[in-house]
Amino acid sequence: MPSMAKPLRQSDYHRFSSATPIVIDNGGSTFRIGWAGESDPRISFRNVVQRPRHRSTGETVTIVGDHHDPALMRYFDCTRTSYRSAFDSNVVYQYEIMEYVLDYAFERLGAGGQVDHPILMTECICNPMSSRSKMAELLFETYGIPSIAFGVDAAFSYKFNQQLGICNEDGLAIYSGLSTSHAIPFLMGEPVIDACCRINVGGYHVTDYLKQLLSLKYPNHMASITWEKAEDLKMEHCYVALDYASELQLFKKGTKEAEEKTRCWQLPWIPPPQEEVPSEEELARKAALKEKQGQRLRDMAAAKKSIKISELENELRGLEDLLDQLEELDDHEVSSFLSRNGYLSTQEIDSAINRVTQSLRKAKGENDENEDRLDASPAEKYPLINVPDDMLTPEQVKEKRRQIFLKTTTEGRLRAKQKRFEEELQREKQNQLDEEKRLENPELYLEQLHTKYKELSEKVDQRKRLKTNGTRGNGNQNSSGGVGRGERLNAAQKERMRLLTTAAFDRGKGEDTFGARDEDWQLYKLMSKDGDDDDDGQEDEAELARVTSRLQDIDPVFVPKPEMSPFQGSGTTELPRLRPLSAEDYQIVLGIERFRCPEVLFQPSMVGIDQAGLDEMVGISLRRLSSVDDSVKDRICTSILLTGGSSLFPGLDARMEAGIRRLRPYLSPLKIVRASDAILDAWRGAATYATSSQFSSQTFSIQDYYEKGENALREYQIKYSL
Amino acid sequence: MEAEVVRTEMVLPTSLPFKRIQMSDKYPKGQSRARYWKHLKQLLQAESFSPDQPNYINIESPPSVYPSKKFCDITGFEAPYVDPRTKLRYANPEVFKRIRMLPDEYVQRYLSLRNAAVVLR
CATH class of the missing domain: 3.90.640.10 (ATPase, substrate binding domain, subdomain 4)
Known part of the structure; x- marks a missing residue:
């Protein structure tokens, strides 16, 4: 439907004599009204009504036709109402809406007092009696129309084109409207209603x-x-x-x-705002800023370090002074002197000196000799370990425990280091072997590598799928069923869950014989397993990573398979997430x-x-x-x-x-x-028809309506050829 | 009412000089909403038709004599297959994959396009 200009109120209503009929094409999509004999309808609008509420006063108003006025949206709440039509299929049934439409139409046409003109209105072919009589009732009783005539839009259109010489006296009109389409044959210029046909498609x-x-x-x-x-x-x-x-x-x-x-x-x-490439100056400025901040941090660290060093040096000096003083003292004064200074023995002062010198060395950034000493003589480092407990004082026993702990941890660390080193060596060796193989026969090697990659990736994928339970394939059921408790567990976890629940329910039923057989205890092993113990899976993954990196090194066209996503393949219907949106995503093809x-x-x-x-x-x-x-x-x-x-x-x-x-x-x-004009011909045909001198013989007057009643409308049928 | 709204003349006046009965008298406030209009189907049921006369029902077209062609619900191409689960017609395996990924709501909307959706009453 072409967006129609706002229908202006006509000012020449009074110039038409009361004999001039008003012609209405009451179409399913468009309502047209005008004067008989004119070439075009005066007013056309979409045959709909909406009744929005005023935003502030809450008053309901009636708006006929589709207005695209910004004022409408500003002052009225149109969200809760929609366009309503008086039509069900091609038959008028909602006469309240019809009345609003007619009100608007007559008002726009400029009617002042009474609408004192005959009316010719279109209706669908074989309009049900109740619809036609309601329309007559509305026009006669509410508007006081002197006489009305009903005709079929398709017939008017055919007659109009016949007058133009486009079609003949005998022929067939195919009229496709908003909600229905008709085929109506014509003989001697009259529609053959017995032979017409309607489909409910338009x-x-x-x-x-x-x-x-x-x-x-x-x-x-x-x-x-x-x-x-x-x-x-x-x-x-x-x-x-x-x-x-x-x-x-x-x-x-x-x-x-x-x-x-x-x-x-x-x-x-x-388009989204482009990321501007920063200029040289900008870059330099940023770098300078970064450098400045770095320098500040470094300065702060250096200052802290020097403070710490001087503190440690002071402590060391104090301790050395203490030792000097000790030497000068007599034997019996020693213990009292020591206790005054908070020490128990000379050894303790020695160990304190040792500690301070070590941390001083560390602070000054010198190499810690401890590590080297470790390898050299564990016996020296941990002198107490091999001494039996009963030969030691309680303090020494404590010290011994500490030493044992230190020794085991350092040894463990060493072992791990050794293992890493060996693994590295192994990998290196394997790579070397691979390299040799490659040099021998590059094509074969590449092929083997590819097959290996494929196998491995399949294996890993399979494992992953098993982990996520592998039921993602039919997204259909999942989406409808929603995510339940079961969806979040993988197969192994589910099995464990099952075991736990059955175990919980089995107790208390009959005699408890659990544990009588050895197999019973296997259950706990299964239960305690939390599904995270797939070592060989990790091995496979590591191997896969190795093969992938190897392939990437030697095969320039190799692209590693992306991570398996459960929703892969749906990309055709929905946009991939990470790609920035482009104009193409906003195109409707x-x-x-x-x-x-x-x-x-x-x-x-x-x-x-x-x-x-x-x-x-x-x-x-x-x-x-x-x-x-x-x-x-x-x-x-x-x-x-x-x-x-x-x-x-x-x-x-x-x-x-x-x-x-x-x-x-x-x-x-x-x-x-x-047709010469498929849209307006029906109205034009009707307007031409209404100018005929015999038009008044085809109308149904208000007197007929009151005398004969609605039943007379049943037989009412106009002749199209006058 | 704001001057802007009045100027556009889009709001229908509540009383019009050319009417014998005004809208507000005919459909008093509060009562009009309860008023019920018979739909076409009900109108036709109430109507008394003589079978030899043309009427709204018997001028309707019979079903087509041509066998109705099956088209893919998604792409519109001719569809030799039907998905037994969703009952959607599809043209090729690629479309089938897409059908299986479709959310239930979309399946129903596609089906309702050709009036084949499951209607819950």
């Missing part, structure tokens, strides 16, 4: 299909794909394929032709959708409607013309008119011709024409 279904398909294809851009946008895309890009199957093949093969037919809609996209959506008109089964297609409908309609002989049918087929908003797709006429030719006898005449 432009609505095409737009809806397009919208749904696109929003399913681009879940990220769901918000951009609005109904209005889909409608615009449909009108701009959709076409009907002459042969659907071969058109599909074109796209399936990805031919150049298909590529040319593909359209792309670029959503608004702002219309390829096959361009002709897939209008195909709904020809194969309603595509949207689950079990009815004939647009072309087949002609055959059905002709078959229903039972009383007519074949020559007339041939004549009818030379004047098939395509009209209605959904007949505007490019290629529809060619496709119709191909489709109808299949149904008709060989070499029978066939001519398909397009």
Whole structure:
């Protein structure tokens, strides 16, 4: 639907005499109103009503048509209401909405006092009686319209084109509207209602299909794909394929032709701000800053170090003084002197000196000789170890324990070092061996390495999969079921869980014989296992890493397999996370959708409607013309008119011709024409019809309504040829 | 009402001079919401049709005489296969992989496109 300009209030209402009929095309998508005899309707708007609330006062107002006024959004809360239509399929059922629409239409047309004009209004063919009588009731009782006439939009359109010479007296109108499409044959300029045919497929279904398909294809851009946008895309890009199957093949093969037919809609996209490459000065400035900070830290460390050194030196000097003083003292004064200074023995002072000198050496950055001394003479370093406990004082026993601890830890460290060294050697050796092999026969070696890599990576993958339980393959069930307790455990953990629970439940049942057999105790071994003990798995991984690095060294084209992700393969539908978004991610590509959506008109089964297609409908309609002989049918087929908003797709006429030719006898005449204006012809035809001098004979007056009642409307049927 | 809103003339006035019965009299406040309009299906059930006359129901088209073609729900190409689990039609193994990765909600939405979704009542 083209976005219509805001309907302005007409100012010349009073100039029309009360004999001039008002013509209304009450279409499913668009409401048009104007004066009989004019070429175009005065007012057109989308046949919808919305009733939003005012944001501040909370008052509900009625807004007819679709307004894209910013004031609307600013002052009214449109989020909780949507457009409502008076139509169910192509039949008016919601007369409250209809009344709002008519109110608006008459008000826009400039009606002041009474709407004192006959009205010609369109309705669908075979409109149910209750709908028609409600419409009459509304027009007569609420608006006081003097007389009304109901006609079929498709017939008015056909008659208008007949007057223009586009189609003949005998013919067939194919009218495709918003929610339905009709085939109506005409004989002697009159529609044959007995022979008409309707399918419940129209432009609505095409737009809806397009919208749904696109929003399913681009879940990220769901918000951009609005109904209005889909409608615009449909009108701009959709076409009907002459042969659907071969058109599909074109796209399936990805031919150049298909590529040319593909359209792309670029959503608004702002590239992310580029990371600016810092200039030379900037870099230099940063480096200088860093250097300055580093210098400060270094200075601070140096100052700290010198303070510590001087402290230690002071301590050392004090201790040495103490020793000097001790030498000068007599034997009996020694113990009292020592206790005064907080020491128990001369040895303690010696050991303190030893400690201080050592830490002084360390602080000054000199090499610690301890390590070297270790290798040389463990006996010297740990003099107390081999002395039996009973020969030592309690203090010495304590010292001995310390020494034993020190010795074992240092030995352990040494052993680890040795082992590392040996492993390194082994690896080196293996690499060397490999190198030799490679030099012998590079191709064979590479091949072997590749197979080994493959085997290993498969093995590791398998292990990983087992660990994560390997049930990721069917993401379908997982997503629907949600993540339960069981999902978080791997197979081994689950088994352990099972053992624990059964063990817990077995107790207390009958006589407890657990432990009578030796196998029973094996259970605890299984239970205590926490699934993290796969040593050979780690070995494999290490080997894999070695092979990978080796391959990377010698094979320039080798790319290590990326980490197995459980959702691999879904990348086609969702964006990879780490890649920065580009303009392409904001593009909506219309390829096959361009002709897939209008195909709904020809194969309603595509949207689950079990009815004939647009072309087949002609055959059905002709078959229903039972009383007519074949020559007339041939004549009818030379004047098939395509009209209605959904007949505007490019290629529809060619496709119709191909489709109808299949149904008709060989070499029978066939001519398909397009209406002069598929959208406005119905209104124009009606406006022309209403100018006829016999129009008043076709109307149903308010007197008839009050005298004969609604039942008279049942037989009411206008003649289209006046 | 703000001047801006009044100027755009988009809000329908509550009373109009050309009407015999105003909207507010016809659908008094609070009551109008409860008013229920029969849908087309109910209208047609209430209608009395004579079988030899054309009416809204019997002008409707019968099912197509052509066998309905099966198309891939995802790509739109002709689909020789059906996934027994999701009941989605698919054209080739690549599409099958994608179908199996689809969340349930999307499967249902694809199915509802051709009116084949499971409707819970």
